[in-house]
């Protein structure tokens with residue numbers, strides 16, 4: 001059977017409830033946008049294959065619930081992540097301040113080699129913006145992270161953010177062959193992979209309140 005991809009990487013979306021993690025994921029994988037807020041329960045994932053420098057990279061992207069009550073469950077998955085998008089909402093100052101807490105959780109529970117980027121989502125909503133681009137840049141710099149402002153609604157910078165994080169993970173593992181690089185045999189299908197992950201407990205979605 002033809003090899004479908006060369007490597008498999010695991011990325012994870014973290015951030016407060018409602019910042020747009022699921023929307024970013026849907027925009028990236030399905031080029032779709034959902035205006036209603038359907039709160040993630042626990043953890044969910046989607047897959048996408050990227051071509052980076054001629055390498056077919058299958059990215060498995062874990063979408064975590066932002067709600068506090070699921071954090072014991074979602075923290076269990078941090079240690080398996082190779083790249084993390086820390087997401088806040090530019091119209092919600094609290095979600096920005098809370099990045100410090102998410103970053104500290106990552107330090108505590110994710111592997112030391114994990115790559116992180118900072119994402120300020122909903123930059124299409126100009127009139128309700130509460131966090132400036134400069135504030136985002138400054139915070140990212142203080143953590144030594146790359147920074148992207150995105151809009152899942154208008155599809156601004158979404159692919160760029162995911163591609164950059166994937167590139168960082170690839171680069172990190174080129175320098176460190178004993179790192180988290182996951183080679184995938186040609187006969188491991190996505191379905192096998194999904195079944196494997198579902199067996200470990202993938203959550204459902206629950207109807208929530210529309211925040212738009």
Ligand SMILES: Nc1nc2c(ncn2[C@@H]2O[C@H](COP(=O)(O)OP(=O)(O)OP(=O)(O)O)[C@@H](O)[C@H]2O)c(=O)[nH]1
Pocket residue numbers: 015016017018019020021022023024034035036037038039040041064065066067121122123124125150151152153154210211212
């Ligand atoms: N204007 C605008 N709205 C957005 C954007 N991204 C998400 N939203 C809206 O924000 C709300 C929450 O989005 P979700 O993707 O469900 O948020 P989440 O971070 O996954 O939330 P939890 O699953 O509860 O952690 C929804 O009503 C989305 O339509 C964006 O880029 N621009």
